[in-house]
Amino acid sequence: MTETTPSFWVVIPAAGVGSRMRADRPKQYLPLNGRCLIEHTLDCFLDQPGLSGLVVCLSPLDEWWPVLACATDSRITRADGGDERADSVLNGLQALTSLGADERDWVLVHDAARPNLTLSDLQILLITLQNDSVGGLLAVPVRDTLKLAGPDGRVSSTPDRSLFWQAYTPQMFRLGALRTALSDALVAGAVITDEASAMEWAGHSPRLVEGRADNIKVTRPEDLEFLRRR
């Protein structure tokens, strides 16, 4: 029996400049196997039967998006990115509301810079969380020994790594709860680096859903080299 998956909306934050890549363009437009990273990322979602709609958050100065074939895809709506990733995501959530999304609808937020998401991981996330009271995120248990750095750049301690997971995306929450948590956290000046941290700030405990470790975020040059070698 194949388990059914819920309907969902998607927000793709893609308004960053990719400074850590030190490339000649924002990293979401760097080539991978003949197409831009963002095209690979969008493909993970566009043919999903449960997709209600997708918003891509882009810099108002983005000159790379309009020449892509997906720029004219009727399933994709463009929203302006903000100063930080969290601001971009909040703009994307507000765009979903304009598209008719309901407060109780599931929203998946996925980094444009993660082009290697698999269908199986997407389905695992949707199936695992579809009846969850909070939502959650794809994540990977830490596999290396961790070191806490001291102010002198030397090891301060070795924490128990069994308690640590790396947060990945997609992160999946109900539209209204996420928008409220994110908006309130930003107004309060909280440091929000992912959607789960906004939900945690609001007092919720997102569920960790174990996914593939190769759903990496392309952040530094070697990350793209890794994907190109596959």
Ligand SMILES: Nc1ccn([C@@H]2O[C@H](COP(=O)(O)OP(=O)(O)OP(=O)(O)O)[C@@H](O)[C@H]2O)c(=O)n1
């Ligand atoms: N103001 C911002 C900053 C980032 N992002 C997006 O959030 C994702 C993850 O952010 P990150 O890897 O930090 O991307 P950049 O901010 O572009 O990278 P850097 O920090 O190296 O500049 C990326 O898809 C990026 O495009 C965004 O939509 N709006």
Ligand SMILES: C[C@](O)(CO)[C@H](O)COP(=O)(O)O
């Ligand atoms: C959202 C995220 O990808 C989860 O690991 C990460 O927090 C993004 O961080 P960045 O500094 O904006 O790349």
